[in-house]
Amino acid sequence: MAITLYELAGANSDLRFSPYCWRVRLALAHKDLPTETVAWHFTDTDALRFTGQGKVPVIVDGDTVVHDSFAIATYLETHYDDHPSLFPSANMAHARLINAWVDSTIHPLLARLILSDIVGVLRPQDQVYFRETREKFFGRKLEEVTANRDETVHEFRRALQPVRIALKAESWLGGDQPDYADYILAGSLMWARCVSRFEVLEEADVVSEWFARVRGLFGGMAEDAPRP
């Protein structure tokens, strides 16, 4: 029996454009599951009443109703485990994307919080080298890069929002146990911790709690590392 997918539609009911519905449509195709789609429009309130909530995508698979694209993906993965996997074990590719995200998004923001503090922990000859190369790269004095850090820190914390969302579902970025994804981001936060006393995270943040857990791993290796 085909799975029914309720999809957001335009005035032309064949026009389907929701990113979340597209994720599910691609996932159903990937798992080679027969699918019938139903056009749903923003004001078709009654049509979703049976789902107990008001948003698409929704799938109906026999007696099972599932909403939320990620919940649907995980349902399909576990329920149809003899079909092609949506999450094959080549987990390294995903970690590579997370690595690239941290390097290209989180690091530039962290630099604007701690760059000028790095000089303070270096040997004199390294201070000269560091200041010269980094000031050339940033096109201004190190102290100017971090001058507005009391404001920049809010932007930095906002940029960690994906991590907060992921940690709502699981204790570690690796899932129920730490893996390299945890070490990628923890490495960045250790960078800040080991050169600066500037508080890049708020204490009440779930990211702070997670970072404390990572520091506690391996006998407190990171927790006990020297700080300035």
Next chain:
Amino acid sequence: MAITLYELAGANSDLRFSPYCWRVRLALAHKDLPTETVAWHFTDTDALRFTGQGKVPVIVDGDTVVHDSFAIATYLETHYDDHPSLFPSANMAHARLINAWVDSTIHPLLARLILSDIVGVLRPQDQVYFRETREKFFGRKLEEVTANRDETVHEFRRALQPVRIALKAESWLGGDQPDYADYILAGSLMWARCVSRFEVLEEADVVSEWFARVRGLFGGMAEDAPRP
């Protein structure tokens, strides 16, 4: 025999602060591999000459020299495959983080490119609903949200930099085959494609080439989907 790890150090040589070195230190601990660390400072140029390049982290494992934190992580994973995995198969957790990154970073930028075009594909009654709810959410008219899209598009393309980096290493975000990570981002780009003729990607971008490959999957399902 212990693995030797060259780590960036401060004037206090016990102070180790490089994010990339921390990633490797945590990875070595995770894999329970005996490690000796060597302090390296920015101007210790000669000390790394044997590695054929000039940056830490570097590990020396018997006759093997590996640099670059991700290359080291993958070396450790494959060479010490009987030790705890850095990339266990619970790949879903990583996909969840990628999902959260796309939702919280890519979608707000995409909205500033295509939001006002969505109205044009809706039924009249849905147009009223959409305009009312979205204008309340954004605190301004839809047309104002997208007014500067010729500039915003550059910010959007920059935000995809992690994807570009990941696609340098592999053909798909899932690695050597597409998986749900590919569908997460492709879903977002289908959203834009199915409501707007505004070009969110440059043709010469590797992200464009990858997106065309995703659209070609499953008999061209996404390629052939209706557009306005």
